[in-house]
Amino acid sequence: MSSGTPRRPGRLRNRVLAGLTTLILPLTALVGLGASPAQAAGGATASYTRTQDWGSGFEGKWTVKNTGTTALNGWTLEWDFPSGTKVTSAWDADVTNSGDHWTAKNKSWAGSLAPGATVSFGFNGTGSGSPAGCKLNGGSCDGTTTPGDTPPTAPGTPTASAITDTSAKLSWGAASDDKGVKNYDVLRDGAKVATVTTTSYTDSSLKAGTDYSYTVQARDTADQTGPVSGAVKVRTTGGGGTDPGNPGTGGDKVKLGYFTEWGVYDRNYHVKNLETSGSAGKITHINYSFGNVTGGKCVMGDSYAATDKAYTADQSVDGVADTWDQPLRGNFNQLRKLKAKHPGLKVLWSFGGWTWSGGFTDAAKNPTAFAQSCKQLVEDPRWADVFDGIDIDWEYPNACGLSCDTSGPAALKNLASALRTTFGKDYLVTAAITADGSAGGKIDAADYAGASQSFDWYNVMTYDFFGAWAAQGPTAPHSPLTSYNGIPTAGFNSADAIAKLKAQGVPAAKLLLGIGFYGRGWTGVTQDAPGGTATGPAPGKYEQGIEDYKVLKTSCPATGTIAGTAYAHCGTQWWSYDTPATIKSKMAWAKSQNLGGAFFWEFSGDTSNGELVTAINDGLK
Known part of the structure; x- marks a missing residue:
């Protein structure tokens, strides 16, 4: 998320996928969806159960039990699926196939079974068939499971x-x-x-x-x-x-915050924090960031954080711990629980961002295929109820961000039209856009007015105008509401950006004002007022030159205001950031401009009692 020079969301890291260890279960635990009989293999048995079914796919589980009196050293399980049923992924065993005949062999750490011990492995699959012709170590499997049964069909749509x-x-x-x-x-x-x-x-x-x-x-x-x-x-x-999902119709103002997928790691910020801080009851929308854009498609970002990370009872929104076998865990399940506590709260899945915007160039070559891939991912049956729409954060259409795009001025409009056609009127379709209001700048590079006909609103990234990527300064507020004498770049302020978008034909009610929950700063600064020289970026916990508001409010308190935002000079450091007071003044300005509301990047920069979210909520009443 960024405007002038964007804020980088941080590096993605490889994660060790938790929860995929050997599962030792008593045979009585095998009563589940679609349990089916198996046959005998002297001294060992194998049992199958269809543990989950979500319509377009299912989860299956095999359990091998040593029923003999000596240790079982290694096992190979074979079965046949009818045509059309197959394994798509598996864990805790090596699963291969030859046509419809499937073979599973133990992992090196799961082959030795003491008498009476069991080991299980699972897989995801497609199709409705059940296994037949079970063989364990070349012999038949001895069936002692629940008699064959199939789960009920889906009821009709209510x-x-x-x-x-x-x-x-x-x-x-x-x-x-x-x-x-x-x-x-x-x-x-x-x-x-x-x-x-x-x-x-x-x-x-x-x-x-x-x-x-x-x-x-x-x-x-x-x-x-x-x-x-x-x-x-x-x-x-x-x-x-009121209709907070449709700004400009006489309804409540949109109050939207970005929740970062990677925040659950180093930042230790989870969906539950939205509840404990009181923020969840003061917002209307959450943008979950980010899904990736690659190969012309929407794809998952960090699947472990999104769908697999297990939460204990004390970490969970509703105080209920995740179980190893539930079909959905991670942030998506926590967001589902948050929505249950706050009916009417809407969640959009945001794709792209500074790091992954390069993928939009390929997406723009076939907007229809891109839109279809996004809808298929958003509507995956495991989490379809979590999301109310899609947000795209393309930095920047037909302009340069981390990389340069030359898709042409109509690319954003074409992409927006395809998304609206594919998702239909019942989904929210939004976009985060540049706030570069300079002459010939990024707003002038694309048809934002034309694209706005398909989008519900724009998140105008009215922050990150200035920062310590200009290491020697001049110092300047990163989120000025208006211009001021000495501003380093004309047009780099919220008012000019909003005015330009309105002049091009974007309805005011489809524009949200952006607020950064962080500050940008320099070191080696002797001058209190903006415009001073510096020697480089100020130190920050996660990135040089940037720090959360919750830290800056006490480590470097504001010493003045300029152009509707605060700045602070402490020692040799100079920072700019928004405070509750400047946010309230910005919200008053947004209302005076008849804007659709406001959004912010991002929740974890706020205090534990959500004082910045409170300022946005109070200011838009």
């Missing part, structure tokens, strides 16, 4: 009726099952709110003027759950006509 300020009635088509359907779980925004035996339910604990998403999941008489249904979106009536 329909909503009788919608009021506080309630909505849902109805859906029945699921089917070979043993019979026992009941249905009703999920609101991904969290279960009721279990019913009929095919309808009235949810009467809603808030007026609020958006909700409902799905339904069937449970059979063996207590197996099938795939979730399609989703129906419901907006309750009332609420004073």
Whole structure:
């Protein structure tokens, strides 16, 4: 996220994937989705269960047990899948195939089993078939598992009726099952709110003027759950006509914060911090950053942080610990829990950013294919309920950032149009854009007015105008609201950027003012006022020349203001950053300009009690 010279989000690191160790389970633990019988192999057995099913794929698990009286040294398991069913990835065993015949061999650390011991390995797959012809070490497998059963089908997509300020009635088509359907779980925004035996339910604990998403999941008489249904979106009536998801319609202002995927590592900042700081109740939207853009497609960024990282009870939003076998963990599951606590809070998946913007050049060559790849990823059944839209952070269309793009002035408009067509009207589609308001600058390089017809709003990156990449200065505030005498570059301020975008035809209600929750600074500075010389960037915890507000507010308190933002001179260091007071003045300015609201980069720079988020919320009321 950046404007003039962007703030780098930090290096991505390789992670050791936790949770993929050997699983020692008693045989009684093998009652699950689609458990199927196996046959005998003197002294050892193998049992299979289909542990998860999400419609387009499933998770399977094999367990090998030493039923003999001596140690089992090494094992090879074989089975056949019917045509159309296959393994796509596996863990804790080496799995290969020849056509529809599959073979799994123990890892070096999982081959020795004492009498009575068990070892399991798992895999993800596609198709609906069950294994047959099981062989263990060349002999037959001895079946002692639950008799064959299949999970229920997905119920029909719910329909909503009788919608009021506080309630909505849902109805859906029945699921089917070979043993019979026992009941249905009703999920609101991904969290279960009721279990019913009929095919309808009235949810009467809603808030007026609020958006909700409902799905339904069937449970059979063996207590197996099938795939979730399609989703129906419901907006309750009332609420004073506000619509924080659609700025410019007379609704509340958008108050959006970026949550960084990598913040769960060195920064130790997690989704739960949004709840404990009180910030979650003062915002309307979260942009989850970043997904990657490569090969003309949207792809996952750090999958471990996003979907696999296990949270203990004390780290989790709702105080419930993750289990090893749940289908979704990590940030995505925590965001799902946060949305359950805050109905109406919307989450968008942001793709690109400073480091990964180079991929948009290929994406612009085939906008339709790019948009389809993004929708497929956002709507993955494991986390489809988490996201309400997509944000693209292209730095910069037809201009230079970390790399230079020459896609042409129409590239952003074409990409935006493809995204809107593919995602449809029920999803938010937004973009983070440059705030370079200089003559012939980055705003002039692309058709932002044309693209705005497809976007719900722009996050205008009105920060990072100046910083210690100019090591000798002059010192200048990195987020000036207005111009001032001595500003190093004309047009590098919020007011000029907003004015230029409006003049080009972008509606004011589709522009959000950006706030940085950090400061930029120099060292070797003797002058208190802006415009002084320096010897280099000031020290920062994660990057030279940059530091979080929560640190600067006490380490180098503000000594003055210039152009609507604060600056601080302490010793030989000179910093600029926004404070609660300057943020409130900026919010007043945003309202005077009829802007759609404000956004900020990013949550972890705020204090533990969220004082900057509070300032944004209070200033936009």
